[in-house]
Amino acid sequence: SQQGEEDPQALSIQEGENATMNCSYKTSINNLQWYRQNSGRGLVHLILIRSNEREKHSGRLRVTLDTSKKSSSLLITASRAADTASYFCATDPRDDKIIFGKGTRLHILP
Amino acid sequence: NAGVTQTPKFQVLKTGQSMTLQCAQDMNHEYMSWYRQDPGMGLRLIHYSVGAGITDQGEVPNGYNVSRSTTEDFPLRLLSAAPSQTSVYFCASSYSYRDTYEQYFGPGTRLTVT
Secondary structure (H helix, E strand, C coil): CCCCEEEEEEEECCCCCCCCEEEEEEECCCCEEEEEEECCEEEEEEEECCCCCEEEECEEEEEEECCCEEEEEEEECCCHHCCCEEEEEECCCCCCCCCEEECEEEEEEE | CCEEEEEECCEEECCCCCEEEEEECCCCCEEEEEEEECCCCCCEEEEEEECEEEEECCCCCCCEEEEECCEEEEEEEECCCHHHEEEEEEEEEEECCCCCCCCCCCCCCEEEEC
């Protein structure tokens, strides 16, 4: 079974609103990453948060990590049409493997 | 830099045929991996490599072989294609396995097995 699970599976919001998606994982990790995938394309790295960090920002992205709950959240503020994509969390459960979740499909409505 | 390149972009195989999906990177990355992406399943790790001559199995290795004779290349071989292997295949690389670094993905190969 997959290490990470994103929630919700799909999310539709109005342009300008904030989008929040969550990732839960099962085993201890070194780091957690978030990736974006536009339709039909390869994944693009967004942000990496290490297990000793609680929050990280990059532009309109804010990521939190709670290792006690084995969960992370990705917040996209002031959403734009270009943010329409699938978002994946990826974890490294301490054995050189990087495991992805099933993703959240985000749709920004005009 | 070309980054991570994959060939072919599209492929149709008949059941039982074999083929090799090519992956190359020009960033001198140690770590390379293959994923398959199916609807509703996200990305699943097939095989990965932490350096030339070293490979290991991921979550779904059955039916696939890999080798890493050079740092640059990491081909994925389908030994006897089955319809269940119809998927989009992504190759990825990152700087090192000794810490977690961002992965760079290729554009994908869309494989259909009939």
